[in-house]
Every structure is written in structure tokens, then in C-alpha cells.
Amino acid sequence: MDQSLMTQAVSALSTIVIGVFGCVGWFWLSNLALDAALPPRGEKIGRNLALAAAIRPWLFLGPALIALGVYLVYPIFVSIWLSFHDTRGDAFVGLANYRWLLADSKFHESLRNNALWLVVVPSFSTLCGLIAAALTDRIRWGNLAKSLIFMPMAVSFVGAAVVWKFVYDYRGEGQPEIGLLSALVTHLGGTAQAWLTVPGWNSILLMVVLIWIQTGFAMVILSAALRGIPEETVEAATIDGATPLQIFFRIKVPQIWGTIAVVWTTITITVLKVFDIVLTMTNGQWGTQVMANLMFDWMFRANDSGRASTVALVIMLLVTPIMIWNIRNANREMR
């Protein structure tokens, strides 16, 4: 045990060293080589300088482009290829995987649930974030409050699943409830039940976990945007006798629509990829299946690369509009 731990530590350290020095060495040596091959002096100085300037960016970009190409671009094409092939990727099966997908009831369930997640989580996270930002900006202990609301961001989805298991737990009739939700419901005169097995509601309960995590993110971004609003607009409204609520909703919120949209789309992407929470809390049972977990199921439990790739491509397809929107925004900023 100790021996293997030592080996592990040594191998981790040596990877860091090799990785770091390898990268630095590549950049340094390749630049040196370029300068030696095309010296910026002598009779061909003009041609050499121009050529070196044309080549050098690619030396800087090289490792990144290779990594991006192999780890993000190449898989897109392989996935498309796999989605037209059978379980092990051997035989071409045409549209069979897509036909199966359209008829599969678990896929329909995932689509419905993902649609629900897409509506509920971004809207509530953004709304809670907006409220949290508005409140914490007006109090003295605002920074502490912000830190505490932001904290779930640092917790892993699996960690969050354990945290919320303690909230949603149900002991059964006649036993003292140790789950906060059950205890609260019992205390208020209701009947506790095995919350995570109640179809419909259980999905909502899983969404609460993600809202709990994402609200801090929304709050931080929206709080910065709110503070960026020019004072004059608020002052003018105050002089005109607007109430604080009116100022907030009529003056401030309209001015930060752009930021709200960014927050909304960012959370939307997170939601489309949500996986850990569902896997660890219900594993898609009791009607809580979502696309990312469905893909994982087909990949690991069924070992079917064709169908799993098809599901993954559906997720990609759903993300694409946001991707295009982001690219257009980025291009506009660059100009």
C-alpha cells in the first residue's frame, strides 16, 4: 500500500515535471530553431522576417490545436460515424439507431424531463440569483452572505447528492424522520413519503439540487452587472418618486437583460449536461431519466456505442443554437 502510494506520488510529480518542461522545452526550442533557420539578418532579412512571422504563431498554437483537435473536434466526427453503426461500431446500420431513438420510451421520458429541467432550473436559478444579488448588495454583511450562497458552486455534484440525501431521506411510518423535508412535512401535519420515488415531484427535487448550486453563479454575475448600472438612471427615478421595487424591476432589470441572457444560456448548457445528480440520486429510475444519464447507461451498462453516440449527438444538437449565439456574440465583440 505505502509502496504503491509512493510510486503514485512519484509518477504524478514526474508527469508534472515532464509535462511542464516538455511544454516549455517545445516552445523554447522550436522558437530557437525557427530563429536559426530564418535568421533576422543577412541579405534575405526581409524574406526571413516575414516567413518567421508567418510560422511563429503556429509554434505557439501547435500543442493547443493538437489537443483541441484530438479531444474535442475528432470525437464529433467519430460520434457521427458511430451513430450510423451497430453496437460495437463494426457494421453500418444506416438510420437504425435514430429510428430506435425516436421510438424509445426512455428517450421520450428523457426529452420530457430535459425540457422540464431546461425551463425550471435556468429560470429559478436566475430569479433566485437576481433576488440574492439585489438583497446582498444592500446590506452590510453582503460579502459574507454572497460567499455563503455562492459556496455550493465549490461542491461536487456527487457531494451535493449526499448533502441532499440527508434532506430528502424518508424513514418510514412510525420511525422518527431524520430527513429535513420529511420532518418538516410531518411537523406541519402532512405525511412524509419516499420523496425520490414519487414520479413528477422527484424530478423537481433533483432540480432543486442544481438550482441550489447554480444560484450563486447567477448571483455573482448579476450582482456585478447591477453595480455597473449608471447611478443617474436610478437617481432620476428616485426623484420621480419611484418605489424601490419599481426601480428594481422597471429601471435596473431592463438594463441588465444582456447579462441575464448570458447567465441563462450558461446555466442552460449545464442543465443539458446534467448527469451526476441524476446518476447518484435516482439513477434515472422512477421517471427521472435525462439525456446525459441515458447516454451513460447505453455506453456503460449496455455497451452499445452506436446508440450511446446517437444520444450524445442529440445533446450536441440541443446545445448548437447556444453555440452559434455565443460565436456571433464573440465575433461582434472582436470587431
Added chain:
Amino acid sequence: MNDRVEDGAAGRSAALVWAVNIAAAALVLLWTIPTVGLLVSSFRDRDQIITSGWWRAAFSSTANDFVRAGTAADQVQEGDVFVISGNVLPSKAELKSWGVSSKAPAAYQPGDIAELKDGQRLTVSDKGDYRLTSPTAFPEGRGMRIFVTTVAPPRLTTGNYARVITAEGIGRAFLNTMTVTIPATVIPILIAAFAAYALAWMRFPGRALLVATIVGLLVVPLQLALIPLLKLHNQIGLNQSYLGIWLAHTGFGLPLAIYLLRNYMVGLPREIIESARVDGATEFQIFRRIVLPLSFPALASFAIFQFLWVWNDLLVATVFLGNATDTQVMTGALRALLGSRGGDWEILAASAFVSIAVPLIVFFALQKYLVRGLLAGSVKGG
């Protein structure tokens, strides 16, 4: 008249301040309570976790249980009576009441004597010592049930932590997570910094297209990359190894890294870089001596992002490192515990807290950089 109006306004704004403070406090409470529950539970004793809610951790907990008395084999003859004796209490608990049937489990107080059939008698003292007597020898069979209502004082322990770190494999998983996280954070930063510099300050054809591509790659779902890359890793002999997962995290982290760093570097003052160029500095020198040190805040933001993301990741680790116990990371170990030991709350709570402790420390210590990074790169999702 004028005074009164101002009084009214002041009163209203004081009330508003109160309302805002209370609302903020409620929100903070709502957001922290679940984590507090986990923290408190992780220090509680196994029996107490399942008999009372964590919010009662500071109070004594009452538990109902039954204990089987000794059997005929345990009986001793004292004069003309046969006696079975023993103790019904778990350590440190107090006896509140006891009984001999499930219909009336709390019928007797400590010290009372219960008259049973065939002249048998049972008494349980407040120390939990019981004495079952009978004029005739006890027949063979299972011991009788003694129902007890016990009150256990609040008990907090660090034993759960000691146990999960040494015995439950969480200590090992912690080291594995470290092994995955550190290289997977350092390597992408370096690669991305050079690429970001090229995209920010070098002129070459296709630059705008590359930037757009990287913005696009920011949102590519990981799910898409898993199967093709796993196949690739198996083909080139990487299989499920640390090297494989380091490379995978490097690839997946690069778009955000390049995007964040490029945005930051573009904003650096043009004059500094231009004047260095005029002075004859090479691009490599400009990058290393000027741009890299100035970009420290952006490097720090990305480092925190990537650290948290890799540390908290379950999907990439499951696919590229696998679930074998000697390489399992903490999220994987926690998931396995949730499945196999879902009822062992004390193990689960302590393990979960060990796994979220490091991110929480990083988070609270370096929050400033994290926020800055979020504000600069809020296009990325998950």
C-alpha cells in the same frame, strides 16, 4: 407638516432595511442549512444519526429498541430460584422505561417488577441491569424480549473521519484525486497561455476563425467525446491510466483556458508590447517577460476553475480512469458508497465532507480570483 413627511420616509426606509436584512438572512439560511446538516451528521454517532434528525444533535435522543434476555444456557440457580441476568443498555445511555410486550413497550419504570407467567419475575434497574427469575428451570428456546426506551446524551465524535480515512478507502481516493487534479490543472494552463498569446497579439490569417472555433468548442458536451476517446486511448495503449485522464482533462479544459486568457491578454496595454517589439525583443521574450507576469490574475482564475472542475468531476474519471479501488477518485468512491453503503450514514457523511473540504478551502481562500474569472468567461457551462 414637512417634518412629518420626512419622518414617514425615514420610518419606511428603516423598515425596508430591516426587511432586506431579514430576507437576506432567510436566503442565506436556506442555502447553508443542507451543508450544515451534512457537517453535523458527519460528527454524530451511527446510532444517533438514524434515531434523530441532525438538528437535534445538541439534545439527548430517545430511542425505542428491544433486547433479548439470556437463554436457558445462561441461567444460574440461586437457592430455589433460577436467575438470568445481564444488561440491556447501550453504553452511555439512560433507561427511561421498559416493557415486556410490543403492545406496551413502556409499561414499567426502572426498578419496577413485572410479574410474568408461571411465577416468573423480571426487573430492570435504572442502570439497565435486568434480573429474570423463575421458580422452575427455564426451558430451552430464544431469550425473551425486553423492550427499552433509552435516552442517549448528545455525542459528537471524530471517529467517523478516522474510520473513513483509514478503513473505507477514502484516504486512498483522496490521494488519487490529488494525483489526477494537479497535473490536469498545471498542463493546460501552460499550453493555453502560449496559444492565448498568439491569438491575442500575433497577426496571422485565420485568427478570427480560430477564436470563433474555440468559443464554439466551449460548449461541446463531454458526452460526445467519451466513446471515441476511450476507443482511441485503448488503441494507442493508454487504456485507463493517469496519463489518459491527464490528457483528457487537458483537452477538455483548453477551450475555457484559451478563451479566458486571450480575453485578458487582449486587454493588456498595447504600448508596452509595441515598445518591447521596437526594442528588438522576440515574441518568446515578450511573452515570458511581459505578458505572462501581467496575466497572473487570469491564470489564477483559470487554475481555480480547472482545479474545482477536475476535483469535482465524476464522468471523466469514471470513463478514463475506471472504478478499480486502487485508482478510484473521491467522487467515484462516494458514488460507490451511495450505492452499496447507502444506509451507513455516518460513513457517507464523513466521506462526503472529506471530498468537499478541499474545494471549499480553495473556494473561500481564492474566491476573489474565481469571481473575476466567472465575470470574464461566463460563456462556459459545466
